Amino acid sequence: MASVASDPASTGPGGPEGPAQSRRALPSWREIGSRLVALREGSIIVITLVVAIYFSVNTSSFLTGGNLETLLPYFAPFAILAAGEVFVMILGEIDLSIAGMYLFAPIIYYKLNTSVGLSLGLSLIGALLICLAVGAVNGVFVSVLGINSFVTTLGTLFTFEGLSLIISKGTPVATPGGQVPVGTFGKVFGAGTYSELIWAIGIVVLLQIVLTFTRWGLYTVAIGSNKLGAAEAGVRVNLVMIRNFMLCALTAGLVGIFEAIRAQTVQPNPAGPNEILFFAVAAAVIGGTLLTGGSGTVVGALIGALFLGILKDGLILQGVQANYLLFYTGLAVIVAMTANVFVGRARRGHTGSG
């Protein structure tokens, strides 16, 4: 994971004037330490490692293959959700409606397959297209009409959770493609053990590349940092904002369908998605993405999600009572965030990173 994390940093250090010999010589521990601090994701990588080592030492079963499989669903879906959310958060906006898309997409997927009679693939595409449309509506409201994104997406969140209840009549149904024996389609889109992990890594790498190495990413940061300035320079602000909201809705709908296929049922209950929304935002923030915009990383969000997953898994393995779980998670988030802020300050004092 650390090697993936180091990719986006290559915009910072290195470069033409960066000494070439330092790349060939083996870095000392001290050097690795200062490199980590220089990374935007550095602090959360350190904190996640510390937590992982703690649980490895204190529980016998943390470092087992079986446990790694239990760990996966605790973080892979959040990593994908957070990846999309990061694109909206860098703009200085927030998308709460990802919980709505997470709930709504599998229901549309189910309806397109069973009521309309489309194939599994077409149903999936149809559901995702509807998510894109909702994302575009969010984006138009926020950018063109200038309505606060919290309010706009709270509205679409309730609307689409409500629509989910209306369409499904509140009853859980069996997910098409998720039933035993699970076919290739189901295995690829969520039911396979490593399916979501592979998707998560693929999406995170792709979106980090988009963020760091394309104009889209550059303009996203530019708008979040100085919207008026970006517009004066000729960036088409509305277009970029709408696109980012569409991306965010797309990743949310995709995860919703993955999870429904993995769980074999579509559960029309907003409580779960609403909690997932908060974990996704938490993963992004812990990973170093600012709520105020202008700065953020997709890889950081993945590690933030990993941190939350390891924390939950480790606490369960340690035998922490179920009722205490959320409480400890809350404390850990506060500690991680505070550490993040302090390491972040150290990083800004550190030279050589952009």
Added chain:
Amino acid sequence: MVDPDEPNGAIPAAEAPDVVAPASASDDVLRVEHIAKRFGPVTALRDVNLHLKKGEVLGLLGDNGAGKSTLIKIISGFQKQDSGNMLLRGQPYAPKSVDDARAQGIDTVYQDLALIDELSVYHNLFLRRERVFKPLPLLANRQMKREARTALDEIGINIPKIDVAVARLSGGQRQAIAVARTVNSDADIILLDEPLAAMGAKEGAQILDLVARLKQEGKVSIIMILHNYVHVLQACDRVSMIQDGVIALDKPTAETSVEELTDIVVNEYRRAREEAHAEAAQQGG
């Protein structure tokens, strides 16, 4: 008091006011003729005539509210005049938007600079003109860094590291980068809106040095709004002062002085105050 009807002071006779002979337009990159602009009941510009020669640095003066920002906004395509017209390199010039003006080679460095704090120096320099690996949409960062370094060296801006975020730079360096961006974007007329505002002595000197270097190269023509008359005399070839919506003075800087410029402003202020007093007295009596 300088006669406002004689705006061309020591400029050669070819530049007779009002009537523009086509021949005279050849060494003027920009001519502004009889521009007027009202905002509701307020007249910002009454009848402004202005010209800018190729490679010239023109200082635009005037008290707050005199109309200099309005004039800059009209030239930069941000606002439209009510009457009057403009000529760019001898051709009629009526920009539809800021983008349109920019496409025609007129670019403005606004006071807020429009820099993106979180982005690096070179990304700011290349914003909206990024270099990419052609078939792929990936940013050619190394190429942009190299070109940015060359561009900054060429106009003599010393930024030690061009991959740091602009937020870390000083006010003078930021202003320099904003200017470099317009120069780099092939603008040949640059409008600088109070480039020395809120800047320390050393930073201000950096900007004036930069303007001097651009002038030396002679590729760009500059209109600069300034407040400090010492800076005007130091950096500009010519000075135009807007007062009460018209150009009240237009002289080469060599032929004027801080005293003269100050006198004009102070006299105008006294005259306006006496007028107001007289009016008040009339109403009172």
